[in-house]
Amino acid sequence: MGCSSTESISDQNKVNQLTTTKNYKALIDIYKSKIVNDPSDWESQIRLSQAYLDYKDIESANFYIDRVLLLSGSNSGKAYFLKGEILSEQLNFESALEKYEMAKYYGYNNAKLYLKMGVANAQIRQYEEAIDLFNQARLRGYDDNTIKNNLAVVHLYQGEYQKSVNILQPVYEIDSTDKKIESNLKIALSLLDELNRNSDPNSTSLVTGESDIDDSSVNDIEYSEITAQEYFLSQEKIENISAEEENKKYYVQVGSYPTFEEALEKRQELVSTGLEVDIRQSKLNNSETWFRLLNGEFNSYRQAQGYALNKQELNGLEYFIQVIR
Structure with missing residues (x-):
C-alpha cells in the first residue's frame, strides 16, 4: 500500500514537472501508456x-475528447470545456460557446x-457579452492585467482606440515588463494616431513599406502567456483604417535570420520535411537586413x-502570421 502511494505521488510530481516545463510530448507518452493499459480510463x-x-x-x-463524450457514459464539465477550446482553435466559435x-x-x-x-463572444462580434464575461472572470479571481488587456482589445475591435489606451496606459506605467500589454498599447496608440491624422485634412503620412507594428494583432484576444503559436484567434481587420490595407499579404513565418547563409541552411532543413519555404529579404527601420522564411x-x-492550423508539416514548429505590405 505504501509503495503504491509513493509511486502515485512520484507520478504526479513528474506530471507537474512536465506541465510546468511545457514538455507536452512527454505528457502525451505518459497518458497514452495509461490508456493502453486501460482503454476506459476516461480521466487519462x-x-x-x-x-x-x-x-x-x-x-x-x-x-480523444470525442471518445470521452460519446463513450464514457458520464457528463464531464471538464470534457465539454475542452471540446469548446478545440472548437475555438478550429474557429468554430458558435459551437464552442454551446460546449462552454x-x-x-x-x-x-x-x-x-x-x-x-x-474570447469566443468577441470573435463573433458580441462585444457587450464579451465585456460582461471578462468581468465575470475577474470577479472569480482571474488576473486583473489579463482581463484589462482583453477589455482593451475588445475596444480595439470596435475602433474605440482611446478607450484601449485609457485601460492599458496605467497598467503599463505600473509594470513596463509585460510585453503583451506593451504590444497592444503600441497598437492602440498607433491606430489612434493614424485615425487622428486621417481625420485631419492638413496632415500627411508617409508609407514606408512594411510596418514596424503588426497591426493585425488588433484582432487577437490574448489570454495566456503569449507565444508565436497563439496568434490565431482573429477576426477580419477593422475596416478602412487606411487605403493601404488592400495591398497587405499574409504569410506563415517559420524563421528569420541575420544572414542569408543561416536562412538557406534552415530552409533546406524545412524543405526536407515537405514544407515549401521561400526566403525574403527584409530591411528593418534601423536599416538592418534580415532574411525571413x-x-x-x-x-x-x-x-x-x-491554413496553418491544418498544415501537418507545421506541427511542432514555432511560427506566426506575418503581414507584409
Missing part, C-alpha cells in the same frame, strides 16, 4: 486530449471558463491562420 483520455491541444495537435485532441454552456451546466464553473466564453501567401489573416 481527458488529460491526453489537453496535452495534445497544448501541443497544437488539434486532430488528436479532438479524437454545457460545461457550466455540468458544474465546470471557474474563472477560465468565463474568460474563454468572453515564409510559407504560403494569403489575402487575409483568417486565411493564413486557417
Whole structure:
C-alpha cells in the first residue's frame, strides 16, 4: 500500500514537472501508456486530449475528447470545456460557446471558463457579452492585467482606440515588463494616431513599406502567456483604417535570420520535411537586413491562420502570421 502511494505521488510530481516545463510530448507518452493499459480510463483520455491541444495537435485532441463524450457514459464539465477550446482553435466559435454552456451546466464553473466564453463572444462580434464575461472572470479571481488587456482589445475591435489606451496606459506605467500589454498599447496608440491624422485634412503620412507594428494583432484576444503559436484567434481587420490595407499579404513565418547563409541552411532543413519555404529579404527601420522564411501567401489573416492550423508539416514548429505590405 505504501509503495503504491509513493509511486502515485512520484507520478504526479513528474506530471507537474512536465506541465510546468511545457514538455507536452512527454505528457502525451505518459497518458497514452495509461490508456493502453486501460482503454476506459476516461480521466487519462481527458488529460491526453489537453496535452495534445497544448501541443497544437488539434486532430488528436479532438479524437480523444470525442471518445470521452460519446463513450464514457458520464457528463464531464471538464470534457465539454475542452471540446469548446478545440472548437475555438478550429474557429468554430458558435459551437464552442454551446460546449462552454454545457460545461457550466455540468458544474465546470471557474474563472477560465468565463474568460474563454468572453474570447469566443468577441470573435463573433458580441462585444457587450464579451465585456460582461471578462468581468465575470475577474470577479472569480482571474488576473486583473489579463482581463484589462482583453477589455482593451475588445475596444480595439470596435475602433474605440482611446478607450484601449485609457485601460492599458496605467497598467503599463505600473509594470513596463509585460510585453503583451506593451504590444497592444503600441497598437492602440498607433491606430489612434493614424485615425487622428486621417481625420485631419492638413496632415500627411508617409508609407514606408512594411510596418514596424503588426497591426493585425488588433484582432487577437490574448489570454495566456503569449507565444508565436497563439496568434490565431482573429477576426477580419477593422475596416478602412487606411487605403493601404488592400495591398497587405499574409504569410506563415517559420524563421528569420541575420544572414542569408543561416536562412538557406534552415530552409533546406524545412524543405526536407515537405514544407515549401521561400526566403525574403527584409530591411528593418534601423536599416538592418534580415532574411525571413515564409510559407504560403494569403489575402487575409483568417486565411493564413486557417491554413496553418491544418498544415501537418507545421506541427511542432514555432511560427506566426506575418503581414507584409
